[in-house]
Amino acid sequence: MSGNTNRTDDLLSKYLDGLLSDREAQELTDLVGDDPETARDAALSLCVHASLVQELRPAESFRDLTPSIMERVRARAPRAAARRRTASFRWGVWAAVAACLAIVVGSVVYNTHQPATQPEKIVAYVEATSPKVVVTRGDRSIVAVLKMTLEPGDTIVTGSGERIVLAYQGETTRVELKEDARLTLLTGAPVEGKSLRLESGDLTASVATQSPERPMIFHTPHARALVRGTVLSISVKNTSTRLDVTEGRVEFAKTSGRASIDVTAGHYAVAKDGTDLVARPVPGADLLQQLVQRASTTRTVADMKALKDLSRAAYEAELARGEKCDLVRLVYLGVARAIARNPKEDRQTEDLRFILDRAVGEDTQADSTAAGLSTKDRKIIRDNCRRARKLAEELYYDEWAALLAPLQDKTIRRLPSLTEALLFEDGYVTFYERGLPRVAEPLLEGMKSRFGGFPATDYLARSVLPLVRIAAARNRRLEETIQFDSLQFLSGGAWEVRGDTIDSEKQHPFRSLVKKQEDTKGIYVAALPHIPFRRAVLTGQVRLRGLGDNPGMFPWRWGMTGQGALRGQGITLERAKALETDRRWTWFFILFVHREDGRWGMVRWEWLEGDQPHDLTTSKPSLPPRERSSLGAKNGGLVSYGDKSWDMTGHPRIILAAEDASVEWRALGLHIVEEGTEKEK
Amino acid sequence: MKSIELAEFEELVGSHQKMVYLYVLALVGEHFLAEDLTQETFVRAYASDPFRRGEIEHIPAWLRTTARHVVYQELRRNRRHPITFIETIGIEIDRLRMTARESNDILRDALRKCSQRLTGKARSVLEMRYGEGISAIEIGKKTGKTQTNINAILSRIRSGLRDCIKMEMEQGT
Numbered sequence: 057m058s059g060n061t062n063r064t065d066d067l068l069s070k071y072l073d074g075l076l077s078d079r080e081a082q083e084l085t086d087l088v089g090d091d092p093e094t095a096r097d098a099a100l101s102l103c104v105h106a107s108l109v110q111e112l113r114p115a116e117s118f119r120d121l122t123p124s125i126m127e128r129v130r131a132r133a134p135r136a137a138a139r140r141r142t143a144s145f146r147w148g149v150w151a152a153v154a155a156c157l158a159i160v161v162g163s164v165v166y167n168t169h170q171p172a173t174q175p176e177k178i179v180a181y182v183e184a185t186s187p188k189v190v191v192t193r194g195d196r197s198i199v200a201v202l203k204m205t206l207e208p209g210d211t212i213v214t215g216s217g218e219r220i221v222l223a224y225q226g227e228t229t230r231v232e233l234k235e236d237a238r239l240t241l242l243t244g245a246p247v248e249g250k251s252l253r254l255e256s257g258d259l260t261a262s263v264a265t266q267s268p269e270r271p272m273i274f275h276t277p278h279a280r281a282l283v284r285g286t287v288l289s290i291s292v293k294n295t296s297t298r299l300d301v302t303e304g305r306v307e308f309a310k311t312s313g314r315a316s317i318d319v320t321a322g323h324y325a326v327a328k329d330g331t332d333l334v335a336r337p338v339p340g341a342d343l344l345q346q347l348v349q350r351a352s353t354t355r356t357v358a359d360m361k362a363l364k365d366l367s368r369a370a371y372e373a374e375l376a377r378g379e380k381c382d383l384v385r386l387v388y389l390g391v392a393r394a395i396a397r398n399p400k401e402d403r404q405t406e407d408l409r410f411i412l413d414r415a416v417g418e419d420t421q422a423d424s425t426a427a428g429l430s431t432k433d434r435k436i437i438r439d440n441c442r443r444a445r446k447l448a449e450e451l452y453y454d455e456w457a458a459l460l461a462p463l464q465d466k467t468i469r470r471l472p473s474l475t476e477a478l479l480f481e482d483g484y485v486t487f488y489e490r491g492l493p494r495v496a497e498p499l500l501e502g503m504k505s506r507f508g509g510f511p512a513t514d515y516l517a518r519s520v521l522p523l524v525r526i527a528a529a530r531n532r533r534l535e536e537t538i539q540f541d542s543l544q545f546l547s548g549g550a551w552e553v554r555g556d557t558i559d560s561e562k563q564h565p566f567r568s569l570v571k572k573q574e575d576t577k578g579i580y581v582a583a584l585p586h587i588p589f590r591r592a593v594l595t596g597q598v599r600l601r602g603l604g605d606n607p608g609m610f611p612w613r614w615g616m617t618g619q620g621a622l623r624g625q626g627i628t629l630e631r632a633k634a635l636e637t638d639r640r641w642t643w644f645f646i647l648f649v650h651r652e653d654g655r656w657g658m659v660r661w662e663w664l665e666g667d668q669p670h671d672l673t674t675s676k677p678s679l680p681p682r683e684r685s686s687l688g689a690k691n692g693g694l695v696s697y698g699d700k701s702w703d704m705t706g707h708p709r710i711i712l713a714a715e716d717a718s719v720e721w722r723a724l725g726l727h728i729v730e731e732g733t734e735k736e737k
Numbered sequence: 738m739k740s741i742e743l744a745e746f747e748e749l750v751g752s753h754q755k756m757v758y759l760y761v762l763a764l765v766g767e768h769f770l771a772e773d774l775t776q777e778t779f780v781r782a783y784a785s786d787p788f789r790r791g792e793i794e795h796i797p798a799w800l801r802t803t804a805r806h807v808v809y810q811e812l813r814r815n816r817r818h819p820i821t822f823i824e825t826i827g828i829e830i831d832r833l834r835m836t837a838r839e840s841n842d843i844l845r846d847a848l849r850k851c852s853q854r855l856t857g858k859a860r861s862v863l864e865m866r867y868g869e870g871i872s873a874i875e876i877g878k879k880t881g882k883t884q885t886n887i888n889a890i891l892s893r894i895r896s897g898l899r900d901c902i903k904m905e906m907e908q909g910t
Contacts (some may be wrong), residue, residue: 058796065892065893065895065896066892068892068893069888069889069891070888071766071822071890073873073888074765081822084822085821085822087826088822088826088829089821089825090824095825095826095829098826098832099763099826099829099905100899100901100902100903101895101896101899102763102764102766102826102830103763103830103844104848104895104898104899104902105762105763105766105895106759106760106762107759107844107845107848108848108863108895108898109759109762109768109849109867110755110759110870111845111849111867112863112864112867113867113868113870118771120751120754121750121754121772121775121776121779122747122750122751122754122760125750125754125776125779126743126746126747126750128776129743129746129779129780129783130743178900324856429787540884592744619882707823
């Protein structure tokens with residue numbers, strides 16, 4: 057017994073110090089489970105530990121948890137209050153109850169307990185931001201980052217092309233500050249509600265229902281707008297402030313006067329010295345409303361085509377206003393434009409801005425629910441909006457990139473939660489697919505400056521890889537520890553960069569087939585048109601060190617593949633061509649596919665010695681002079697090196713090493729959608 | 738029947754947070770984790786059944802039970818602690834509480850009394866570990882001992898205090 061007690065004490069000490077191993081934890085569990093007396097002693101030991109904390113720790117070091125708890129409770133208060141609508145409680149005897157609560161000490165209260173009248177705190181934070189937006193706090197300037205909590209008095213300044221989205225804890229209110237704008241958070245005291253001052257620039261806001269006593273107030277140099285729940289946009293010029301209301305109603309007043317007007321949905325008003333406040337209908341708003349109505353109830357392709365003229369008219373009305381669309385309108389326009397689908401129009405809408413926010417989906421669904429629509433109708437709306445989002449995602453790649461920028465240096469372990477925070481549904485996949493052609497343009501610039509004209513890996517790492525990581529994490533097809541250093545993407549069509557030109561329109565997914573491999577100086581990825589899947593992502597990284605005449609480490613290079621066909625469970629390449637053969641031991645490429653049976657498979661390895669390609673699946677080229685070895689692949693996924701072999705299925709990384717030489721290869725994401733599982737659009 | 742107001746609830750939180758904190762601390766041993774779980778306990782309490790029904794006499798027990806379940810849930814989620822051990826210990830701690838309620842301050846008095854019997858060195862180590870919140874490694878550096886030594890000393894002190902308190906409580910009851 058004594059031995060057990062001593063051992064239990066040792067283990068308990070480790071437990072309290074957080075040093076208990078799994079095996080010791082099991083041992084401790086067994087010890088207390090086997091002997092009630094040991095269990096009682098252990099319980100008392102833990103109570104002693106807690107008592108020592110309470111007795112010896114200075115009272116002031118106990119953090120008062122009340123503010124944190126109340127903040128969370130208040131965030132849930134409306135829901136909880138609804139549940140407790142009929143409840144009652146006698147609170148007069150709480151003090152007496154407290155005395156009975158003590159486990160160890162009895163009724164001890166925190167010295168730092170705050171009075172019950174502590175005001176509710178309004179907490180605003182950054183939900184999305186461009187990389188260099190600056191927040192001025194007192195004398196300090198801070199670069200805004202995701203989830204950063206904002207304080208009253210903070211001033212946010214956006215530069216050209218920048219934007220930032222603010223959110224409020226516990227509600228769906230969102231404020232998007234556009235480029236070249238200046239916004240200050242005012243007191244935020246609960247008695248005044250949320251309060252912002254827009255000094256210059258534009259903002260749009262989707263404001264959740266506010267308490268009637270505490271409306272959200274937007275101040276500008278010329279006016280103030282009291283909001284109790286609506287969607288609006290405000291634009292501040294040198295001498296005037298314009299308010300546009302998309303939904304709900306806003307009380308609008310000049311700073312210089314007490315008179316106010318109500319501006320309702322589809323109307324706008326301008327506050328300017330020397331003119332009266334008048335609410336006027338927004339041009340084209342009626343068209344938009346019609347469009348929304350029609351688009352929301354469209355069921356057939358014929359109906360959708362019938363919307364084309366209407367959508368064009370609404371769109372042109374938007375452009376005629378010369379103003380940027382707000383979120384909801386853009387979604388609806390996106391619906392219509394997805395229907396009309398005119399690529400030239402896409403180009404014209406590049407000045408529009410789109411908030412990539414889950415609120416899109418939530419708002420839309422909330423609207424349709426509020427309208428009392430049937431489940432079927434709601435599904436149609438949802439599908440329409442999803443289609444609109446896909447289109448918008450392609451159009452607004454820059455915004456996506458801004459949102460994703462903070463992911464660059466994160467480890468993949470953290471990505472899923474960030475993904476959830478930033479994105480919704482499968483939008484990232486769509487973006488990845490559709491946005492990639494637009495990556496090509498800056499990529500081309502990067503190519504000129506790095507690696508003798510070869511793709512700039514750093515650019516890829518910055519701009520595209522996070523997306524792949526997200527997709528990989530979401531699809532759970534890669535290990536968390538994998539490192540991505542290169543990638544290629546291939547849709548069912550083709551993506552191609554030749555020399556200094558790229559025609560992204562032609563690269564639109566699912567549009568074209570394989571392009572010829574004429575210029576090998578750039579990036580080239582060719583589709584495998586005979587493979588009965590629609591798109592595939594492939595390739596690995598090659599890092600050669602100390603091999604043959606190779607002077608050192610090649611950051612990476614990647615090759616191409618020819619045409620091929622997937623037959624049954626295996627793949628046979630009908631033709632393969634190597635690129636860039638100016639160095640010995642340089643080229644090396646690999647194609648992985650996700651096979652029909654759900655496993656990863658390796659299609660082909662090829663090794664170039666001088667100008668001569670070697671098919672590693674059938675030949676054994678001479679490898680580093682010091683180590684004549686062989687590489688081979690068989691059975692789709694089994695890689696052999698010398699007398700060793702690796703099953704690459706489930707192994708994202710492999711290093712082939714021989715003394716002072718090594719070949720390191722890393723598999724990247726590969727995602728294949730079989731043909732016919734998703735109709736081409 | 739009136740529903741609880743936020744101000745009243747805030748008062749409740751202020752009055753009982755330390756009790757819940759200590760209870761959770763006894764279970765999980767870690768200060769910061771105990772704070773987090775204490776918060777979670779009260780957040781759940783706000784919408785709880787006893788509050789709705791106004792069963793005041795059940796509130797303390799309910800708070801404790803909620804805290805225990807919050808702890809279990811967290812530990813299962815994080816897999817950082819031996820959950821079976823904690824479940825067993827949780828029951829024992831509740832039993833201990835039932836005993837202690839008979840004579841409310843026995844445990845506290847016993848602890849104070851037993852603490853006075855500690856040697857100066859032991860009291861010094863305890864003060865550094867609990868009062869100043871210094872880690873065993875740091876204490877070792879200050880006292881010229883190894884971390885293992887300090888852990889062993891702390892373990893001996895705690896078990897000594899436990900045995901002493903146990904004896905005191907038995908005499909008290």
